[in-house]
Amino acid sequence: MSDDRENAGSGNDRDRYPQRVTSHPFVPLRHRNVRLLWSAAVISDIGTWVQLIVVGSLIAATTGSAVQTGLVALATFMPQGIASPIGGLLADRYDRRKVFSIALLVQALVTTGLAVALGAGVREPMVLTTFILFASAAGATGAPSYSAMLPDLVPPNELMAMVSLGVYSWNAGRIVGPMLGSVLALTVGPAWTIAFNAATFVVLSLAVTLLRQPFLPHGDGGGTITERLVGGWRTLRTSPGPWHAVTLLVLFNLFIVPFMGLIPIYAAEFGGGTGVAGLIASAQGIGAIAGGIAVTVLATRTTRANLAAGIGIAVAFGLALYAVAPTVGFVVVVAALLGACGSGVFITGSTIVQRDAPDASRGRVMSIMQAAMGISYGIGLLFIGSIADATHLRLAFGVGAVLMAVGVVTLTRRSPYWRQAFDGDPIPADEPVDALLCPA
Numbered sequence: 001m002s003d004d005r006e007n008a009g010s011g012n013d014r015d016r017y018p019q020r021v022t023s024h025p026f027v028p029l030r031h032r033n034v035r036l037l038w039s040a041a042v043i044s045d046i047g048t049w050v051q052l053i054v055v056g057s058l059i060a061a062t063t064g065s066a067v068q069t070g071l072v073a074l075a076t077f078m079p080q081g082i083a084s085p086i087g088g089l090l091a092d093r094y095d096r097r098k099v100f101s102i103a104l105l106v107q108a109l110v111t112t113g114l115a116v117a118l119g120a121g122v123r124e125p126m127v128l129t130t131f132i133l134f135a136s137a138a139g140a141t142g143a144p145s146y147s148a149m150l151p152d153l154v155p156p157n158e159l160m161a162m163v164s165l166g167v168y169s170w171n172a173g174r175i176v177g178p179m180l181g182s183v184l185a186l187t188v189g190p191a192w193t194i195a196f197n198a199a200t201f202v203v204l205s206l207a208v209t210l211l212r213q214p215f216l217p218h219g220d221g222g223g224t225i226t227e228r229l230v231g232g233w234r235t236l237r238t239s240p241g242p243w244h245a246v247t248l249l250v251l252f253n254l255f256i257v258p259f260m261g262l263i264p265i266y267a268a269e270f271g272g273g274t275g276v277a278g279l280i281a282s283a284q285g286i287g288a289i290a291g292g293i294a295v296t297v298l299a300t301r302t303t304r305a306n307l308a309a310g311i312g313i314a315v316a317f318g319l320a321l322y323a324v325a326p327t328v329g330f331v332v333v334v335a336a337l338l339g340a341c342g343s344g345v346f347i348t349g350s351t352i353v354q355r356d357a358p359d360a361s362r363g364r365v366m367s368i369m370q371a372a373m374g375i376s377y378g379i380g381l382l383f384i385g386s387i388a389d390a391t392h393l394r395l396a397f398g399v400g401a402v403l404m405a406v407g408v409v410t411l412t413r414r415s416p417y418w419r420q421a422f423d424g425d426p427i428p429a430d431e432p433v434d435a436l437l438c439p440a
Contacts, residue, residue, distance in 0.1 A: 024161065024296075025161055025164055025292065025293045025296040025297070026161070026165075027158055027161055028153070028154045028158050028161050028162045028165055029165070031153065031154060032212070033153055033211050033212060033213065034153055034154065034162070034165070036207050036210060036211065037153075037207055037208065037211065038165050038169060039207070040203050040204040040206070040207030040208075041166070041169040041204060041207075042169045042172050042173065043200050043203050043204070044104075044173075044200040044201060044203065044204040045169050045170045045172065045173030045174075045177070046172065046173040046176050046177045046180065046200065047173070047177070047196055047197035047198075047199070047200030047201070048076075048173055048177065048197060048200075049173040049174050049176070049177025049178060049181065049281070050177045050178075050180055050181035050184065050193055050194075050196060050197055051111070051114075051132075051181070051193075051194055051197045052076060052177070053177060053178040053181045053182070053264070053277060053278055053281060054181045054182075054184075054185050054190050054193050054194070055128055055132065055190075055194070056261075056263075056264045056277070057185075057264050057277060058123060058128075058190065059071070059125045059128065059264075062123055062125070071125060071129045075129040075130075075132040075133040075136060076132055076136050079133060079136045079137035079139075079140045079374065080136075080140040080143070080370045080371050080373060080374025080375070081371045081372075081374045081375035081378065082137070082140075082371075083136075083137040083138070083140035083141045084140045084141070084143060084144055084367040084368070084370040084371040084374065085229060085232075085364070085367050085368065085371055086141055086367075087099070087103070087140060087141040087142060087143060087144040087145060087363070087367050088144040088229075088232060088363045088364035088365075088366065088367025088368065089225060089228055089229065089363075089364065089367075090141070090144075090145065090363070091144040091145040091148045091217065091362075091363025091364070091366075091367070092148075092217045092228070092232075092360065092361060092362070092363040092364050093217065094216075094217075095214055095215055095216055096145035096146075096148050096149050096215035096216075096217070096363065097145070097149065097208055097209070097211055097214065097215045099141075099142060099145040100142040100145040100146050100149070100208055101142075101205045101208040101209050102142070102205075103138050103139060103141045103142025103143075103145075104138075104139075104142060104201045104202070104204050104205035104208070105201070105202070105205050106135075106138035106141075107135045107136075107138045107139050107142075107198075107201045108198045108199070108201035108202050108205070109198075110131060110134045110135040110138060111131070111135050111194060111195075111197055111198035111201065112195065112198045113131055114128065114131035114132065114135065114194050114198075115191050115192070115194040115195040115198060116191070117131060118189075118190045118191040118194055119189075119191030119192075140370065140374065143366075143367075143370055144363045144364070144366045144367035144370060145215070145363060147350075147354065147362075147363075147366040147370070148215070148217070148362045148363040148366055149215045150162050150163065150166075150354060151354055151359075151362070152213070152215055156355075159351060159354060159355065160295075160296055160299055160347065160351045161296050163347050163350055163351045163354065164292040164293070164295070164296050164343075164347050167288055167289070167291075167292040167343045167346065167347055168289050168292055170285075170288075171284075171285035171286070171288035171289050171292075171339065171343065172285065172289065173285070174281050174282065174284060174285030174288065174339075175281075175282045175285035175286055175289075176282075177281075178277065178278030178279075178281045178282055179278055179282060181193060181278070182275060182278050184196065217359065217360060217362075217363060218359045218360050228364065229364070231361060231364070232361050232363075232364025232365055232367070232368055233364075233368060235357065235358065235361045235364070235365055236357075236365050236368050236369075239356050239357065239365070240356075240417065240420065240421035240427050241352045241353070241355065241356040241421050241422065241424055242352065242353040242356050242357055242365060242369070243421065244352075244411070244415065244418055244421040244422055245308070245348075245349040245350070245352040245353050245369075245421075245422070246349070246353065246368070246369050246372055247411060248308055248312060248345065248349050248408070248411065249345070249346070249349040249350070249369065249372070249373055249376075250372050250373065250376045251312070251376075251404055251407035251408065251411070252312070252315065252342070252345045252346070252349075252404070253372075253373045253374075253376040253377040253380060254376045254377070254379060254380040254383075254403070254404075254407075255316075255319075255380055255384075255400040255401070255403045255404040255407065256315050256316070256319055256338070256342065256345075256400060256401075256404055257342070257377050257380065257381075258377065258380045258381040258383075258384040258385070258400065259319060259322060259338070259384070259397055259400070260281075260284070261381050262381075262384070262385065262388070262393065263277050263280050263281055263284075264277045265388075265393065266280070266331075266393055267280060269393065270327070270328045270331065272328065276328060279328070279332060280331055280332060280335045281335075283332040283333070283335040283336045283339070284335040284336060284338060284339035284342075285339060286336055286339065287335065287336030287337055287338065287339030287340040287343075288339035288340060288342060288343040289339075289343070290336075290339075290340050291339060291340030291341060291342070291343040291344045292343045292344070292347055294340065294344070295307065295311070295343070295344040295347050295348060296347070299348075303419070303422070303423050304348060304351075304352060304422040304423050304424070305418065305419040305421075305422040305423050307344065307348045307422075308345075308348050308349065308352075308422050309408060309412055311341050311344040311345050311348065312345060312404070312407075312408035312411075313405060313408055313409075314341045314344075315338065315341035315342055315344075315345055315404065316401045316402075316404035316405040316408070317401070317405075318334060318337045318338040318341050319338060319397055319400055319401040319404065320397075320398060320401035320402075321334045321337070322334045322335065322338060322397055323394045323395075323397035323398040323401060324394065324398075350369065352422060352424075353365060353366065353369050354366070355424065356424065380400070384396045384397070384399070384400055387399055
């Protein structure tokens with residue numbers, strides 16, 4: 001893919017101005033490596049959603065608890081907080097393709113253990129979530145390498161579209177996975193259903209090994225582990241775009257994303273089980289794909305700052321509507337809206353981080369972003385789930401909506417340079433990057 005490497009831009013020049021961004025959401029698929037990687041990722045993401053909906057529904061039916069149901073999603077995403085920084089160190093020292101491939105094979109091995117446990121009749125929530133926890137830790141270790149590979153797969157003006165492809169893949173899994181999981185669970189049982197997910201990791205690992213280019217970091221990767229971790233933090237801390245983008249993503253994961261892990265228990269409010277939960281999750285996935293396409297097109301017509309602030313408020317409004325939904329039909333429609341706005345927040349934020357992170361430390365910066373998202377999601381899930389168990393699930397969602405809106409307003413009011421940070425424009429050298437903590 002020499003054309004991609006020749007067109008690659010550097011650091012702050014990447015994706016800064018709307019007119020430089022391609023408006024075609026699928027243009028990265030013209031590259032052979034992207035097609036190979038993305039098609040395998042779709043299969044793997046379907047398997048992940050098969051597992052989430054099947055195991056989540058099993059625990060919801062067994063316990064009836066919002067917190068314990070949410071533990072399945074928590075175990076899936078929380079390991080990012082610990083494993084992602086380790087993955088970031090590996091991504092900035094070794095061939096990122098090999099690191100990612102090995103992590104996928106470990107995921108396949110642990111997920112096979114989960115399938116065996118289910119086949120043996122194990123239904124204890126803590127045992128099941130422990131398997132998921134270790135498999136997810138392996139995935140979180142490989143994730144920074146995957147993220148750091150993306151800017152090397154496409155030229156700079158296609159970076160947002162490339163990030164969007166990941167959203168399409170994940171949410172195609174969200175659409176197909178719950179439906180497929182429901183069918184497989186009924187026909188072959190939960191054990192073989194989870195075995196299917198294990199096989200999808202092997203498929204993706206094989207696709208990664210077939211990529212025709214190395215993904216070596218540009219840097220010596222020297223220093224102690226502590227020095228390199230601190231170096232990655234310092235890079236994030238002194239990069240206005242990534243710092244502000246990560247702040248937005250943390251707010252999103254604290255107050256909005258927890259509703260996803262609570263879909264199985266929310267479906268029970270409408271008298272539904274796995275089928276209704278799958279319908280809601282699928283609607284969210286459809287909305288997320290539509291939102292990814294929309295934000296890619298909008299990026300050519302407005303600034304990143306306008307996108308970030310507008311979508312941040314819109315997703316809070318969507319969760320408020322979700323909290324007061326009177327019928328299953330209304331829930332499905334609003335879930336699609338939440339999916340659209342949520343993918344917009346993620347694509348905009350992560351593209352900014354990848355745009356401005358230097359290649360030599362990109363893996364560590366991406367790992368810090370992923371760790372921050374995983375930790376904030378875990379905290380948010382326990383926070384929203386605890387409110388739900390103590391009062392009512394609808395009230396918990398309402399609290400999340402209000403806090404998200406307050407967070408976005410606070411970010412834009414207290415950071416005098418938030419527009420420059422999101423848009424990639426210069427900020428006065430004597431100003432702190434985290435100016436959002438200072439009065440405007």
